Amino acid sequence: MNNRIDFEEISDLVQATKLHKSLYVDESIFKTEMERIWGKAWIYVGHTSQIPNVGDYCTANITPSTPVILIRDKKACVHVLHNRCAHKGAKIVEKDRGTIRGAFRCPYHGWSYRHDGTLLRIPNESGYEDTGFIISDECNNMQPVAKMEVYRGFVFATLSTEAPDLKTWMGGAITCIDNLCDRSPEGEVEITGGVLRYEHNCNWKFILENLNDTMHPMVVHQAVVQSAMDYIGSLPEEATRERSLAEIILPFGSSYENFEDSGITGFKYGHHYDGGKTSIHANYEVFDEYREAMENAYGLNRMNEILSFNTHNTLFYPSLTIKTAIQNIRVIRPIAVDKFVVETWAFKLKGAPDAMLHRTLQYSRLINSSAGMVGPDDHEVYLRAQEGLKSPGGEWVEFHRQYGQDTEHPDRTTGGGTSDLDMRTQYKAWKEYMSGEIFQ
Amino acid sequence: MNNRIDFEEISDLVQATKLHKSLYVDESIFKTEMERIWGKAWIYVGHTSQIPNVGDYCTANITPSTPVILIRDKKACVHVLHNRCAHKGAKIVEKDRGTIRGAFRCPYHGWSYRHDGTLLRIPNESGYEDTGFIISDECNNMQPVAKMEVYRGFVFATLSTEAPDLKTWMGGAITCIDNLCDRSPEGEVEITGGVLRYEHNCNWKFILENLNDTMHPMVVHQAVVQSAMDYIGSLPEEATRERSLAEIILPFGSSYENFEDSGITGFKYGHHYDGGKTSIHANYEVFDEYREAMENAYGLNRMNEILSFNTHNTLFYPSLTIKTAIQNIRVIRPIAVDKFVVETWAFKLKGAPDAMLHRTLQYSRLINSSAGMVGPDDHEVYLRAQEGLKSPGGEWVEFHRQYGQDTEHPDRTTGGGTSDLDMRTQYKAWKEYMSGEIFQ
Amino acid sequence: MNNRIDFEEISDLVQATKLHKSLYVDESIFKTEMERIWGKAWIYVGHTSQIPNVGDYCTANITPSTPVILIRDKKACVHVLHNRCAHKGAKIVEKDRGTIRGAFRCPYHGWSYRHDGTLLRIPNESGYEDTGFIISDECNNMQPVAKMEVYRGFVFATLSTEAPDLKTWMGGAITCIDNLCDRSPEGEVEITGGVLRYEHNCNWKFILENLNDTMHPMVVHQAVVQSAMDYIGSLPEEATRERSLAEIILPFGSSYENFEDSGITGFKYGHHYDGGKTSIHANYEVFDEYREAMENAYGLNRMNEILSFNTHNTLFYPSLTIKTAIQNIRVIRPIAVDKFVVETWAFKLKGAPDAMLHRTLQYSRLINSSAGMVGPDDHEVYLRAQEGLKSPGGEWVEFHRQYGQDTEHPDRTTGGGTSDLDMRTQYKAWKEYMSGEIFQ
Amino acid sequence: MSVDLEETIRKFLYLEAELLDRADLEKWIDLYTDDGTYWMPAAEGQSDPMNHISHIYDDRTMMEIRRRYLANPRTSSAEVPVRTSHIIGNFRNLEKTKKNHVEIRSNFQVSMWYRNSLRFYAGEYVHQLKEADGGLLIKHKRVNLINPEAAQRSITIYI
Amino acid sequence: MSVDLEETIRKFLYLEAELLDRADLEKWIDLYTDDGTYWMPAAEGQSDPMNHISHIYDDRTMMEIRRRYLANPRTSSAEVPVRTSHIIGNFRNLEKTKKNHVEIRSNFQVSMWYRNSLRFYAGEYVHQLKEADGGLLIKHKRVNLINPEAAQRSITIYI
């Protein structure tokens, strides 16, 4: 009934400069990942702005078989509960989001639960008398996850009671969440404008490797950049609106030098970002109205500090990646060894002009949508790798770039923007989770 | 090549008042069930009224990989044969039903077999001379199942040579088959009006647990009952036809008290029924013409005895459930750990007015059809449980209701109508079959 | 992570006159076959006429997870390369065929490779300096298969370095390739007219058993032969064109005697053919223009020798079967235990009239197409066997026909045309491959 | 039969389909005559809704109950909405069956999204229509699935 | 080209589809001219039925044999019936190709139920039609599947 892999096998699979192909295609490795990584790490569930009112809930899967509910109770506390009736195990809610008025009610036999998951009522309860059933036993509640914490509205949950507290786990990468929120003149962000879900027919790790893989855009996205440039070239001089629309695509053609300059910063537990001082999105226009609001809120210096901290993708390994300068996030939801879904959500910076939200949504639509002009080519190369890695024509995936040349700091590691530091960072964490070295 | 579970594991999975969730979601348990329960118990194959003439056959699957043929031979004997050619294993017939004129003929090399499965002819047989092939060897026949028996037209088969005879196995539940047949003024029933097949995307045990789970209708079927009552409320007084049509739905809103009164009766091997003295269908109209025919056939006392024995669902564990008062049956055909098909068949009571058949069919259509207003909500909660039981947010399914309060009789156990006696009865049998305690 | 079967188990599964059903339905046997048979035998990849020019390529799967590329390089050498980038494993080409101008270029990070697979360039290569990465290491090339050889344009590849050379492996069956090519007045054939792909939802071995199973046509193809004869009977005398069109189907109704006469010849490694002196296609018309070209090319005697060597199907076990007299081939591509694809390709005899190619294509269309009148009935009986062999109503597939009556020659075994010599030949090889007795 | 009539009928059936796609069963029922019926047989060429099982055979009573049922917030099978798109085509065999009554056949394909998966229903419609007050009403709608005998998953709509 | 002609052609193609859906190949063949042909190419944009393989390229001889074959009780692939429903739409590019001959393009989707599973065929039809005796006959029907090069499962019908 169980074919998990041994701890000893793990160390052979992840070496200093190469990974074994089985990481991507082996079902038992996937199952083990679901237990030891996704079943232990802090996983992003949702944002409190999605559930502003009492009883509002949204749902998510922490692992493919761990559906949970994020809900706000009558005292405005938020809870992350397993979406499972304590009676005979029925999933309590089926929709992505909604509002629970009064109490949860299981659709099978009508057990009801408060917003915090505690049992409220069992219909015809007298049948349990003198049977050894203890109605007050906690096992009769909808179960909370092992731990949940909220940081500036970002709700994370873990299935491990041993996980360190959320801030410790985030480490230095927390500055990216701070930066995102600080980009609001009010210091607060809210999710708005719905969600895109993009089904990927490949292993979940491909997208994490791709986020800060700066060697790929020049190749994978060459066609769309050429197309945009070709179109721009065809425009009459006065077509400024068209030109500026088309320019949203150009950063994907940034040179290797540009990318090298942006640098990569890695943290414990696999988190990392590229950029910092600069990123490929550093040149997007700053709207006057926004600059004014920011300066009013923070003063010139602090404003400049905030806006000049420019990261491209920040990964909170393994589930959440943030584009601070764009104000969107992507969330990874694994499904099978060769299937996962990416959710793209947009943030509104409170107090910022609507035009910024419009740009965020435009970016999501053109770049991250399954019907965009960037995501599908990334997906295509993942598919190619998913198929190619089954082949006996090779055993390994290599990641030597700038190996041995990273700089260690007390709380982080930094390296060149075209290095494989992002790979080294995440696979160090992968190995530690999988071999049980981090926490149980 | 084999990952069956050990006998020892079984006892941990089924406890006095709770079941482990793996029973519903674990594929190796499903495979083991197919061998040890479905591969041993008497499984309902069909009814002799489906094959009235020589050569008539119908097919069924005893397990997902055990296709069999029920056929009537030239002497009017019925046989249950494996649907497999002795030569190279081709399935001989592909349709659900039909008539074999003369002999079975395998579509591959033309081996032919008599209605009883014995080999009739091999084309170009001379090639077998002096090869050690013994044409008269029984292994060259279409193989019969280990045992088959017919009771009042109901054909059961078992793949176990050790199974007790059918009547012993049925025990006291046999009275329900008797009652169904006795409800015919001629003492005979026949299947008519075709079959509905309903694909369930969940474990087969959910429907068996639901049959006499009297705690669910008030909740699961609340909406349809409300709808019918709301509609009835909207009718003008004179709309008696409409009102009586709508009333077919009301029993699904019976109160817990009503259900409690109907009682549950359990037998060895997992069989059980609710009702007896009364059931939720006890109040359906008895047609005058029918009452007359019955009284003529049986006399008043015996007629009343027959008609007052009112059971709702009688389960012959694990494959057949009968609604005597409705005159339909449902047959369970497992397919995978999360898939099975339910067949709904209607019986005509010979000598009864057509209106009774019409009502049976109407009931099947409205209640049991995949497009009905009752079945889909039952299916929905099974789906919820199938998903919820994969969650780590709980390990068990509980069934404490009235635990320790059942009454033991020599040949049966009785308990309250809202008790979990139905669960206790079937999981006792499940455990005995799975641990090899009943018969091998 | 691995559930291959033991060598000892193998010998029990294949006995002198019967095969165990698990060969067809057990997934671990299928996986083992892919390693030990398809991962070792010489597998047909394609024909050099498909890639006439520099850079032309076509692709194929040697096993379900072994995609390879057949390509012609600048010196007109052909190569069989694994379709996998050495960097991170992406499949390099995705289409069935095409032309690589200049060099292969991986779509992910742009590594480029010469036509022979050797690494040409890594973009931004400087990142690999001082990292221990050795750019000249062969592991950075697109890997060639273990061995490849070409015989008269037929390209075979093996994943085993221990395989004997191709001619040795082909043994006496090689005369069929010679005969096919010699049927061209110029001694050369070329693939033309595209390919038909037919998805079979059953185990790959069924079609190999069927090729020279002469006991099946009279039964399986009885309907189409009857239909053609019925149609011919309906024709007025003068309808000679219609009659001759219809006659293409008649050989499938050949009598057992005819088939017996054609004989079967088996070779080491599982190869075999039926016919030789004669075959069911021996009576197809020889076009005058063709006869003339042949006589001019070869002289009368040699021409007669060539044309009178008449085989029906010649199997190069396990991947290629040739109809020399028809000039088409079928190629087997396994996908899963119950799925494979058959490709049908037509050959043009260089120097022969177009009418012969038209007939070849007509034959493929009517007989081998998934929309033909012969293939679908073969497929139907394979489906029946695939289902029937899961049944517990029998354990074995028998093949006694003329057992003990074959004639052994130094390099081949001959037997009656309706014998099971084809089965004995291929399952001897199956057992040797699977038990590791042939080569590793 | 005039082209105009057929065009009118097409539009009417498109309207019927639109109401189903919008799940507006209240208006949809109004398209039926008081004695109107909806039939989805469970066997190929089924001749009889009474003596043989059907998937659905609803008169207006059952339509009225079903409409309420499908809209009821407690109907757990409807917690997740069903979304459909009907394509009706191949209109043919328009004939007058009796005074003010016509019958027309068409083919349909219905794409359905439900519980995160896509499903398809296909087959033939037979509509018996009644002309009344210058408009049309449905006397009887028969839905001949191409697979009426197949095992069906839950069907919580009219097709 | 008149709207009337196009409407007539539509009705004619609906009739053709109906005969296929009813598996009435006898009547279906009668819709073809004596030299009529049915072609399902095996490659996108295939120019030639003779020098390149096709899935089907039947003249009336092969139609006559295939009709008998599919109806023969010994045809094991037809023991379980095939059921289909055609939708034809997007009629376009109606043009006169020569005297009494017109060509029209349309799109089709065919839903098929066979051996307990649902399948779909989709693509484009090109019909070459001949006007004769006030009626229409099919001179040539070309079936451009959207996936002519794909591995196909058994196809035991005309699409």
Added chain:
Amino acid sequence: MSVDLEETIRKFLYLEAELLDRADLEKWIDLYTDDGTYWMPAAEGQSDPMNHISHIYDDRTMMEIRRRYLANPRTSSAEVPVRTSHIIGNFRNLEKTKKNHVEIRSNFQVSMWYRNSLRFYAGEYVHQLKEADGGLLIKHKRVNLINPEAAQRSITIYI
């Protein structure tokens, strides 16, 4: 609204579908007005393309880039061609929205073959059309999928 106009519109939409099926985006863009837009919302009944995410919301600028992008030989997701067949039907609710502008609704089913598998998209079109120079142009096309909120696989075409 005249039957003639509707017939003209149908033909126009069939032409639009044909250009999509032939992947002739150059001609397809020419069917749009200079300020024309193509919208595939990501939510049922979505009211707004600006403040809510969409799958696609392209003006001519993005159409022009996308057209070049899909035809670029370096677009790896387009190395294997996408093949489609559109069926448009159930035309309805034709109405004049302002001078020279009409709106029409229809249902669609698109069968797609891509990377060796068949996919289906279904839903409702809303076309806002402008009459110009005796011909029609698309001012706005809205594609209401039946499952706009579903997780989608890569969509490398206009539907």
